[in-house]
Amino acid sequence: xxxxxxxxxxxxxxxxxxxxxxxxxxxxxxxxxxxxxxxxxxxxxxxxxxxxxxxxxxxxxxxxxxxxxxxxxxxxxxxxxxxxxxxxxxxxxxxxxxxxxxxxxxxxxxxxxxxxxxxxxxxxxxxxxxxxxxxxxxxxxxxxxxxxxxxxxxxxxxxxxxxxxxxxxxxxxxxxxxxxxxxxxxxxxxxxxxxxxxxxxxxxxxxxxxxxxxxx
Numbered sequence: 001x002x003x004x005x006x007x008x009x010x011x012x013x014x015x016x017x018x019x020x021x022x023x024x025x026x027x028x029x030x031x032x033x034x035x036x037x038x039x040x041x042x043x044x045x046x047x048x049x050x051x052x053x054x055x056x057x058x059x060x061x062x063x064x065x066x067x068x069x070x071x072x073x074x075x076x077x078x079x080x081x082x083x084x085x086x087x088x089x090x091x092x093x094x095x096x097x098x099x100x101x102x103x104x105x106x107x108x109x110x111x112x113x114x115x116x117x118x119x120x121x122x123x124x125x126x127x128x129x130x131x132x133x134x135x136x137x138x139x140x141x142x143x144x145x146x147x148x149x150x151x152x153x154x155x156x157x158x159x160x161x162x163x164x165x166x167x168x169x170x171x172x173x174x175x176x177x178x179x180x181x182x183x184x185x186x187x188x189x190x191x192x193x194x195x196x197x198x199x200x201x202x203x204x205x206x207x208x209x210x211x212x213x214x215x216x
Contacts, residue, residue, distance in 0.1 A: 012081065013178030014198055015119050015142060016043040017127070018056055019080045020073050028069050034058060039128050040082070042119075044070070045198050054078065055198075059124065061132045084117040084142055085126055093126045098139060101165040105141065108157050115144040120170070141171035143183065147210050155187050172196075173209070181209055 012018070017040035026032045034041070046055035053072040060067045087106055094102055109116040120140025121132040145151065151173065162169045172180035179197045181204075186193055192203040 012043040015084045017082045061130045084119045087116045090118045097166045104161045117142040138168045138170040
């Protein structure tokens, strides 16, 4: 019998890392191995064909064809939930020529009081020790913003950092409720931007993003 309270894991947000109980009968052998190792899966938006439960995803490394596996679990199968990795936890696995960029992003986070986290190839490399990074990998960032964050100044600094970076900077601005919007789209658009959550996606006026005026 489990002593944990399953409901404490809800609500999940996009990009949350979810560790589940081992699944010896999993249809994909990689899922069984993954769970046995205690590695997390990632919370994802459910599709119309998913059964009731918690929708999770598993992006495999290039050596496994970069296949994306999907499964649905019940809440009582979840052992733990953690947010994406903090920026300062990924430097040990980052390519050497990425480190100046990571340091500049860390300084940006201090200047604007942002919580910056990492997902994508670098994040999965740190979580599993497997080789997800390639010569074309992006640095995928989640920049958690507040109602008083000056997004225009943050975008300007990100653009400066991108200009000096050896890799592409990808990722999202994320509100406290977990709703996110791609920072590059914010940079390009003067009107609506696509925002996403586990409940769906919608277009919202970029000027209204921070106030959380749109429920998805």
